[in-house]
Amino acid sequence: MTSTTYAPAPSKTGTRPVALAIIALAMGGFGIGTTEFTMMGLLKEIEQGLNISTPEAGHLISAYALGVVIGAPVLAAVGARLPRKHLALGLMLFFSIANLSSFLAPDYGSMLVSRFAAGLPHGAFFGVAAVIAASLVAPTKRGWAISMVMAGLTVSNVIGVPFATWLGQSYGWRLLFLLVGLIGIITLAMLWKFVPFQKPHADASFRRELGALKRLQVWLAILVGIVGFGGFFATYTYISHTMTSVAGLPAPWLPLVVALYGVGMVAGNIIGGRIADKSVMGTIYWVLPATAVALVAYAVAAHWAWSALVMVFVVGAAGSMLVPALQTRLLDASPDAPSLASSLNHAALNVANALGAFLGGLVIAWGWGYVAPALVGAVLAVLGLGVAAISGAVERRRPLAS
Numbered sequence: 225m226t227s228t229t230y231a232p233a234p235s236k237t238g239t240r241p242v243a244l245a246i247i248a249l250a251m252g253g254f255g256i257g258t259t260e261f262t263m264m265g266l267l268k269e270i271e272q273g274l275n276i277s278t279p280e281a282g283h284l285i286s287a288y289a290l291g292v293v294i295g296a297p298v299l300a301a302v303g304a305r306l307p308r309k310h311l312a313l314g315l316m317l318f319f320s321i322a323n324l325s326s327f328l329a330p331d332y333g334s335m336l337v338s339r340f341a342a343g344l345p346h347g348a349f350f351g352v353a354a355v356i357a358a359s360l361v362a363p364t365k366r367g368w369a370i371s372m373v374m375a376g377l378t379v380s381n382v383i384g385v386p387f388a389t390w391l392g393q394s395y396g397w398r399l400l401f402l403l404v405g406l407i408g409i410i411t412l413a414m415l416w417k418f419v420p421f422q423k424p425h426a427d428a429s430f431r432r433e434l435g436a437l438k439r440l441q442v443w444l445a446i447l448v449g450i451v452g453f454g455g456f457f458a459t460y461t462y463i464s465h466t467m468t469s470v471a472g473l474p475a476p477w478l479p480l481v482v483a484l485y486g487v488g489m490v491a492g493n494i495i496g497g498r499i500a501d502k503s504v505m506g507t508i509y510w511v512l513p514a515t516a517v518a519l520v521a522y523a524v525a526a527h528w529a530w531s532a533l534v535m536v537f538v539v540g541a542a543g544s545m546l547v548p549a550l551q552t553r554l555l556d557a558s559p560d561a562p563s564l565a566s567s568l569n570h571a572a573l574n575v576a577n578a579l580g581a582f583l584g585g586l587v588i589a590w591g592w593g594y595v596a597p598a599l600v601g602a603v604l605a606v607l608g609l610g611v612a613a614i615s616g617a618v619e620r621r622r623p624l625a626s
Contacts, residue, residue, distance in 0.1 A: 435561055449572035485537070
């Protein structure tokens with residue numbers, strides 16, 4: 225890996241400045257996670273507010289995901305020649321304006337456009353944030369730094385999503401977008417204040433960033449994320465149905481279920497960052513089969529309320545352990561185009577979201593029951609392990625560029 229790509233910022237290398245910079249980047253992730261995941265809990269209110277059907281409301285979530293998939297590589301590549309701090313500021317400004325436009329959107333068509341626009345900077349922001357965080361610490365702590373940035377996304381599931389859901393249900397669903405817009409503005413101030421300026425790579429260009437797409441290992445890492453993480457989303461998408469219809473939990477307990485899942489994600493993200501610093505591929509080889517086992521155990525445990533709650537936490541933790549390792553793997557696989565490679569991780573996770581939800585819905589439609597998506601997820605995790613094994617075999621024959 226070239227030293228110019230991850231050289232620490234010369235002006236701020238102390239512990240406190242680095243921590244403040246990472247907190248600023250994580251705040252952006254907190255806002256992104258809040259707007260992405262709260263939509264699912266406010267769909268009923270949005271349907272009524274816009275006078276649309278449930279499938280049409282679901283298209284608002286799909287529009288956001290489509291924006292992530294398209295925006296992640298395009299904006300990361302377009303912004304390659306910009307200083308990373310300026311790129312992060314521009315992406316967060318775009319994100320804030322898009323969410324505020326959702327707050328003001330008068331009808332379904334404009335809301336659809338605004339949700340697509342809000343998704344565009346999602347992956348690119350996380351991509352450049354991961355690169356900035358990795359550049360501020362020693363190479364042996366990159367996984368930890370990336371996991372701390374991602375902590376904003378996971379913490380949003382514990383704090384931001386429940387609060388925004390309560391706010392939207394109590395005082396109007398549009399307030400979600402006003403809240404997220406304000407979080408974005410606060411993030412802009414923090415990024416400006418705490419993230420150090422770094423000159424762009426001397427050879428950075430749109431073409432150089434797109435060069436990452438020519439690397440087999442980049443595509444294999446993306447495929448690991450799509451397939452391996454699909455099981456996580458297959459389970460999460462239908463968790464409310466599983467908890468109420470199978471575990472027998474009353475509907476008012478669902479916020480506790482979501483919070484437990486979120487706490488598990490926070491714990492898994494932190495642990496995943498630590499173990500990724502010891503071995504990136506070793507973490508992937510270990511986490512994927514552990515996820516498969518956890519999902520099978522969840523399918524069994526879901527028939528009893530107490531064990532279902534325990535496994536909700538475990539599944540959340542197991543799935544999130546994979547993210548820092550995948551993010552680091554993409555950085556390693558394309559050191560000369562880090563922003564694009566890193567942003568592709570979030571495009572992959574959104575494709576995984578769609579894949580998991582689709583396959584989970586398919587087996588439910590076949591009459592296999594609400595625990596079936598977890599079993600599908602276990603199969604996907606094993607398939608992801610197979611892709612990771614292929615990636616490792618290719619690397620043994622052709623080591624990554626250094």
